[in-house]
Amino acid sequence: MEASTASAAIRTVDVIRKKRDGGELSTSEIEHLVRGSTSGEIPDYQIAAWLMAAVLRGLTKAETAALTDAMLHSGEVLDLSEFSARKVDKHSTGGVGDKTSFVVAPIAAAAGLIVPMISGRGLGHTGGTLDKLQSIPGFNVDLTAAELQTVLRSCGCAIIGQTAQLVPADRKMYALRDVTGTIESPHLICASIMSKKLAEEIDGLVLDVKTGSGAFMKRPEDAALLAELMVETGERMGKRVVAVISDMDQPLGRTVGNAVEIEEAVATLKGAGPGDLLQLCLELAGQMLYLGERAASADEGKKLARGLIKSGKALAKFREMITAQGGDASVVDHPEKLPKARYRSEVKSDLRGYVQAIQCEQVGNACVLMGGGRERKEDAVDPAVGLILHKKTGDPVAAGDLLCTIFYNSEERGEPARKIVEQSYRIANAPPKQTRPLIHRIITGPPSASKSSTRAK
Numbered sequence: 080m081e082a083s084t085a086s087a088a089i090r091t092v093d094v095i096r097k098k099r100d101g102g103e104l105s106t107s108e109i110e111h112l113v114r115g116s117t118s119g120e121i122p123d124y125q126i127a128a129w130l131m132a133a134v135l136r137g138l139t140k141a142e143t144a145a146l147t148d149a150m151l152h153s154g155e156v157l158d159l160s161e162f163s164a165r166k167v168d169k170h171s172t173g174g175v176g177d178k179t180s181f182v183v184a185p186i187a188a189a190a191g192l193i194v195p196m197i198s199g200r201g202l203g204h205t206g207g208t209l210d211k212l213q214s215i216p217g218f219n220v221d222l223t224a225a226e227l228q229t230v231l232r233s234c235g236c237a238i239i240g241q242t243a244q245l246v247p248a249d250r251k252m253y254a255l256r257d258v259t260g261t262i263e264s265p266h267l268i269c270a271s272i273m274s275k276k277l278a279e280e281i282d283g284l285v286l287d288v289k290t291g292s293g294a295f296m297k298r299p300e301d302a303a304l305l306a307e308l309m310v311e312t313g314e315r316m317g318k319r320v321v322a323v324i325s326d327m328d329q330p331l332g333r334t335v336g337n338a339v340e341i342e343e344a345v346a347t348l349k350g351a352g353p354g355d356l357l358q359l360c361l362e363l364a365g366q367m368l369y370l371g372e373r374a375a376s377a378d379e380g381k382k383l384a385r386g387l388i389k390s391g392k393a394l395a396k397f398r399e400m401i402t403a404q405g406g407d408a409s410v411v412d413h414p415e416k417l418p419k420a421r422y423r424s425e426v427k428s429d430l431r432g433y434v435q436a437i438q439c440e441q442v443g444n445a446c447v448l449m450g451g452g453r454e455r456k457e458d459a460v461d462p463a464v465g466l467i468l469h470k471k472t473g474d475p476v477a478a479g480d481l482l483c484t485i486f487y488n489s490e491e492r493g494e495p496a497r498k499i500v501e502q503s504y505r506i507a508n509a510p511p512k513q514t515r516p517l518i519h520r521i522i523t524g525p526p527s528a529s530k531s532s533t534r535a536k
């Protein structure tokens with residue numbers, strides 16, 4: 080399919096109406112929307128109306144497959160045949176404080192694999208890999224396919240964004256979905272993620288599917304449905320795909336923002352990161368090393384990943400990747416060179432007891448409100464704002480204990496954000512009755528296929 084013109088024989092308004100009324104769109108109708116959106120012939124307001132109809136009415140499996148395919152072919156598919164090593168990647172469905180990409184991509188590259196990661200910007204209340212990377216002075220995420228290949232030749236991993244050549248349809252729709260309340264659809268998320276990942280021409284993909292109050296799929300059963308949809312899509316295209324359903328009922332690690340998350344990822348690569356972040360990174364990296372045939376099992380992959388952190392090889396890869404993408408790698412040893420906010424304020428507990436829960440989406444919203452994400456497409460992201468959580472779910476607290484520090488640049492936004500975070504913490508007399516596992520489930524095949532299997536943790 081060419082990314083050029085929308086079909087003259089199809090009227091966009093009829094396609095919108097058909098989806099609004101619950102009809103099933105044909106492949107040509109979906110191709111018409113994707114072509115027209117990418118070329119700019121169909122205005123954003125019509126695409127936004129269609130996206131909302133798709134969120135409310137849902138898409139069938141056939142529509143989701145057609146959308147994924149049309150988005151994938153809206154631009155080039157990478158040709159990485161020059162690399163004899165296996166190509167693998169990891170993608171998350173979006174979370175708060177989710178900085179695993181900066182740890183797992185260097186680990187996989189340090190093990191000799193190729194990681195051509197096409198990522199996204201902040202989406203809704205969740206942070207964006209590209210926005211976080213751009214807090215590193217000079218870091219360039221807008222590489223052409225040829226430039227990406229140069230970086231891969233030099234260090235084995237690269238993290239870039241969608242471009243006018245690479246999945247341009249996702250670039251357009253992703254930005255529109257971010258600001259039109261049209262993110263939370265398993266079908267749109269599947270098409271967005273899988274079109275990017277299939278354009279990378281990888282052999283294996285690890286999906287980190289989030290569930291909980293900070294995820295787009297709040298309920299574990301919805302996360303499982305999304306995971307199965309994506310695993311099935313990948314397998315249909317001949318890829319080995321594993322989905323790890325992980326907890327996002329509170330932020331991952333202790334930091335939320337852009338520069339602060341880079342700092343925490345670096346600490347993790349130095350062996351000094353928080354336990355939950357390290358555990359998830361080892362799980363995801365272990366699966367990548369297994370799919371990339373560097374380990375006989377995911378557990379063996381985990382051991383290998385741990386060793387690559389301990390030896391400093393993964394950190395060295397991260398440095399190399401920053402340099403290869405034009406960034407200042409000295410931030411790895413001098414985090415004070417990362418952008419810093421002018422002001423800080425503290426959230427303290429009025430009560431004695433235990434942290435029962437942290438409303439994770441609200442924490443993400445507080446960060447967006449301070450400028451860490453976008454409210455409109457044209458907004459610039461402030462790399463310096465963010466939060467450090469000193470207490471997490473289950474922790475005991477005394478009255479007056481520090482729960483969270485907030486970093487901000489605008490006094491107008493700092494106080495409302497502080498209030499949101501304060502209200503996000505629920506303190507009770509007793510610890511939570513049930514602790515949620517960090518890894519809920521691992522899905523390795525479509526539910527109906529004989530090779531399907533799910534592993535409860």
Ligand code: URA
Pocket residue numbers: 171172173198199202267268269271272
């Ligand atoms: N990540 C993506 O790339 N797309 C989505 O829709 C959600 C998370």
